[in-house]
Amino acid sequence: MAGGVNLLGLRSHNAALVLDLLRTAGEAGISRLELAERTGLTPQAVSKITARLRADGLAVEAGRRASTGGKPRTVLRLVPDAGHAVGLHLDRDELRAVLCDLTGAVIAERRSPLDLGAGREAVVEGAAREVEALLAGAVRVPDAASLPVLGVGVALPGPLDHRHGVLHRVTGFPEWDGFPLRDALARRLGTPVVVDKDTNAAALGLALGGAAEAASASFAYLHLGTGLGAGLVIGGAVHRGARTGAGEFGHQVVQLDGPPCHCGDRGCIEALCLAAVARGDMAEAARVLGTGAANLAGLLDIDLVLLGGRTVAAHPEPFVAGVGAVLDARARREGSTGGVPVRVAPGGARGVAEGAAQLLLAPLFGRAED
Amino acid sequence: MAGGVNLLGLRSHNAALVLDLLRTAGEAGISRLELAERTGLTPQAVSKITARLRADGLAVEAGRRASTGGKPRTVLRLVPDAGHAVGLHLDRDELRAVLCDLTGAVIAERRSPLDLGAGREAVVEGAAREVEALLAGAVRVPDAASLPVLGVGVALPGPLDHRHGVLHRVTGFPEWDGFPLRDALARRLGTPVVVDKDTNAAALGLALGGAAEAASASFAYLHLGTGLGAGLVIGGAVHRGARTGAGEFGHQVVQLDGPPCHCGDRGCIEALCLAAVARGDMAEAARVLGTGAANLAGLLDIDLVLLGGRTVAAHPEPFVAGVGAVLDARARREGSTGGVPVRVAPGGARGVAEGAAQLLLAPLFGRAED
DNA sequence: CTACTTTCGCAACGCTGTTGCCAAAGTGCA
DNA sequence: TGCACTTTGGCAACAGCGTTGCGAAAGTAG
Numbered sequence: 039m040a041g042g043v044n045l046l047g048l049r050s051h052n053a054a055l056v057l058d059l060l061r062t063a064g065e066a067g068i069s070r071l072e073l074a075e076r077t078g079l080t081p082q083a084v085s086k087i088t089a090r091l092r093a094d095g096l097a098v099e100a101g102r103r104a105s106t107g108g109k110p111r112t113v114l115r116l117v118p119d120a121g122h123a124v125g126l127h128l129d130r131d132e133l134r135a136v137l138c139d140l141t142g143a144v145i146a147e148r149r150s151p152l153d154l155g156a157g158r159e160a161v162v163e164g165a166a167r168e169v170e171a172l173l174a175g176a177v178r179v180p181d182a183a184s185l186p187v188l189g190v191g192v193a194l195p196g197p198l199d200h201r202h203g204v205l206h207r208v209t210g211f212p213e214w215d216g217f218p219l220r221d222a223l224a225r226r227l228g229t230p231v232v233v234d235k236d237t238n239a240a241a242l243g244l245a246l247g248g249a250a251e252a253a254s255a256s257f258a259y260l261h262l263g264t265g266l267g268a269g270l271v272i273g274g275a276v277h278r279g280a281r282t283g284a285g286e287f288g289h290q291v292v293q294l295d296g297p298p299c300h301c302g303d304r305g306c307i308e309a310l311c312l313a314a315v316a317r318g319d320m321a322e323a324a325r326v327l328g329t330g331a332a333n334l335a336g337l338l339d340i341d342l343v344l345l346g347g348r349t350v351a352a353h354p355e356p357f358v359a360g361v362g363a364v365l366d367a368r369a370r371r372e373g374s375t376g377g378v379p380v381r382v383a384p385g386g387a388r389g390v391a392e393g394a395a396q397l398l399l400a401p402l403f404g405r406a407e408d
Numbered sequence: 409m410a411g412g413v414n415l416l417g418l419r420s421h422n423a424a425l426v427l428d429l430l431r432t433a434g435e436a437g438i439s440r441l442e443l444a445e446r447t448g449l450t451p452q453a454v455s456k457i458t459a460r461l462r463a464d465g466l467a468v469e470a471g472r473r474a475s476t477g478g479k480p481r482t483v484l485r486l487v488p489d490a491g492h493a494v495g496l497h498l499d500r501d502e503l504r505a506v507l508c509d510l511t512g513a514v515i516a517e518r519r520s521p522l523d524l525g526a527g528r529e530a531v532v533e534g535a536a537r538e539v540e541a542l543l544a545g546a547v548r549v550p551d552a553a554s555l556p557v558l559g560v561g562v563a564l565p566g567p568l569d570h571r572h573g574v575l576h577r578v579t580g581f582p583e584w585d586g587f588p589l590r591d592a593l594a595r596r597l598g599t600p601v602v603v604d605k606d607t608n609a610a611a612l613g614l615a616l617g618g619a620a621e622a623a624s625a626s627f628a629y630l631h632l633g634t635g636l637g638a639g640l641v642i643g644g645a646v647h648r649g650a651r652t653g654a655g656e657f658g659h660q661v662v663q664l665d666g667p668p669c670h671c672g673d674r675g676c677i678e679a680l681c682l683a684a685v686a687r688g689d690m691a692e693a694a695r696v697l698g699t700g701a702a703n704l705a706g707l708l709d710i711d712l713v714l715l716g717g718r719t720v721a722a723h724p725e726p727f728v729a730g731v732g733a734v735l736d737a738r739a740r741r742e743g744s745t746g747g748v749p750v751r752v753a754p755g756g757a758r759g760v761a762e763g764a765a766q767l768l769l770a771p772l773f774g775r776a777e778d
Numbered sequence: 779c780t781a782c783t784t785t786c787g788c789a790a791c792g793c794t795g796t797t798g799c800c801a802a803a804g805t806g807c808a
Numbered sequence: 809t810g811c812a813c814t815t816t817g818g819c820a821a822c823a824g825c826g827t828t829g830c831g832a833a834a835g836t837a838g
Contacts, residue, residue, distance in 0.1 A: 044449065045795055052413060108834080279708055280625075280709060285709075291662055293675075294680070339651055418795090476804095477813080478803075
């Protein structure tokens with residue numbers, strides 16, 4: 039519990055806040071006075087802060103708005119090329135690397151097959167070479183020899199320690215138990231590395247880039263693919279818990295003494311949901327998923343549920359409709375008019391890699407932890 | 409999203425942080441240098457902050473520590489009488505009012521029967537008179553004519569809007585629907601009033617006063633009485649959600665298509681748990697409760713589960729053991745050595761009223777929202 | 779062209795935490 | 809008893825934050 043804030047901390051906090059508003063405004067930009075209204079700071083303070091950001095090359099003036107009877111407002115815009123980050127998604131059998139600019143937009147992308155059984159050193163080396171190839175290929179402008187890269191974010195499934203960047207367990211590959219992936223890759227590449235669960239990365243990407251952000255500060259991202267997991271965003275920040283264990287959604291028990299799950303428990307939502315998918319009964323799978331989503335939504339009072347993963351992508355309509363129906367039914371029973379809205383998460387298969395890059399971009403915008 | 413921080417905000421933030429550490433230290437006190445270490449501020453900054461606090465009468469010097477080879481550290485202590493708050497617990501059939509000092513200790517207490525069916529004005533008037541009687545009786549010292557009271561915190565069951573202090577619904581008494589309790593009581597008493605759910609108040613009280621705090625910043629308080637609810641503390645602050653709806657634990661479905669619940673759904677944990685209690689099967693009730701607790705603990709990665717409420721108070725051992733067994737079993741399946749610890753919440757029947765008083769004290773210590 | 783509105787920077791200011799320095803108050807050893 | 813040393817904590821000067829007062833800049837409206 040540090041918490042003490044000095045003047046340096048105050049400056050960086052307010053600068054991050056302004057930077058976040060610039061990022062949110064996107065290409066449309068935002069005026070100084072609007073920044074002042076949104077932050078609660080005085081216009082003069084915003085002028086000073088934006089002057090520093092412009093001096094650092096993070097923001098530029100970009101045109102003017104229409105006049106409302108006086109001097110028209112000058113529009114400020116984030117400079118996308120002021121910083122970049124690499125996002126690495128280590129999936130079961132594929133590695134995906136993306137290079138993102140400061141706005142989170144993907145500039146370059148590479149994909150390659152991945153074999154986690156090839157040995158830890160080989161995998162780290164292979165990932166490092168993919169990153170290097172990605173950066174080498176992305177230098178299109180001749181004079182941009184030194185592309186400013188903030189670091190590499192790595193997202194992968196399975197339990198791990200986000201704070202120390204250590205893997206706990208990778209299903210099927212015991213040799214990875216306790217591997218300090220962050221430090222190994224950071225040493226190899228010479229850049230900062232951040233490691234997180236794939237669902238957390240996807241949720242972060244949605245919180246910062248997706249349509250989710252504008253409407254809601256708290257939402258759950260439910261990922262239904264080969265497994266079932268969740269990423270939680272509470273108050274605009276990813277909630278990981280003390281041990282990066284938060285989001286354990288798939289082994290929520292929704293049927294006491296139900297059918298056995300591979301985890302050893304009975305009646306886990308993952309087992310029930312995947313069994314229904316295997317039977318081809320998407321309506322039942324959606325109903326089970328919706329039950330878990332309603333449990334979660336009631337517990338945390340979130341604003342939105344986003345669905346993703348291969349299974350959802352293959353059958354979006356029944357899942358959105360089925361999950362929404364369960365949430366609406368429970369909301370009506372509690373007296374509310376409408377339930378929590380349900381949507382398919384934008385971003386698709388690239389969402390996790392994009393979110394992994396955001397692991398390094400988010401701190402710039404004050405979106406580090408909760 | 410205001411978020412912008414100026415120098416005034418910085419000062420109050422750091423002062424609240426120091427006050428919180430003084431509160432945590434209790435009667436033992438804490439030295440300036442220790443405050444500096446814990447906050448991350450320089451010793452000189454802490455000296456200035458504590459000087460302001462002493463000038464305001466919130467802190468005093470209280471003795472010295474043993475020397476470690478130089479000048480001994482001066483110990484600072486919070487002044488309990490520098491502020492007071494009233495906590496009001498409106499239970500089903502009883503009103504409980506407590507007067508707490510700045511440390512949260514109960515100075516005076518009153519209990520009286522409560523009939524929510526007596527009409528809204530009569531109930532508000534009755535509650536106001538209880539508060540006045542409590543304050544009048546507590547003025548023991550002659551010259552303490554004006555006891556500094558920060559305000560009144562009110563805790564009651566059922567859905568409500570914490571932010572606006574408006575009740576949504578009181579089971580069995582439709583006349584209370586939409587009643588602006590906060591404003592009505594504040595107008596009548598002339599002091600600030602804060603309203604919250606009983607489970608949230610209890611959780612806040614545990615976060616600030618209980619033994620929970622020292623060990624864990626995130627925990628769930630599960631209340632099993634006439635109903636089943638939860639209060640969540642994440643990162644030291646109560647998580648209420650956007651609509652004060654968080655903590656809806658009882659109608660979590662843990663048995664798809666299970667026995668019907670009074671809420672209209674099927675297989676709710678509340679229905680299953682209370683049915684087992686009615687049968688006298690506490691082991692089964694604890695197993696059901698433990699399943700819900702494990703779902704919650706996995707989802708949020710919390711550090712501790714605290715159990716409370718009349719039913720738990722009547723049979724503490726089987727509940728602690730049964731819930732703990734489910735949590736331990738799931739932790740073992742996930743590879744962890746030990747599960748989340750389970751304990752009976754201290755405070756007993758008075759915990760909710762104490763937590764209600766903390767609704768006004770907590771903001772002084774920077775524990776307002778998450 | 780003038781009056782007015784609105785935006786936004788310059789300069790002075792108050793206040794924050796920080797730094798350099800020194801007095802205060804102990805311990806430990808000769 | 810006296811001196812050296814360690815540690816605490818206040819005083820004063822300082823850099824840097826956002827704020828305030830004021831005026832220049834850049835439009836619109838008549």
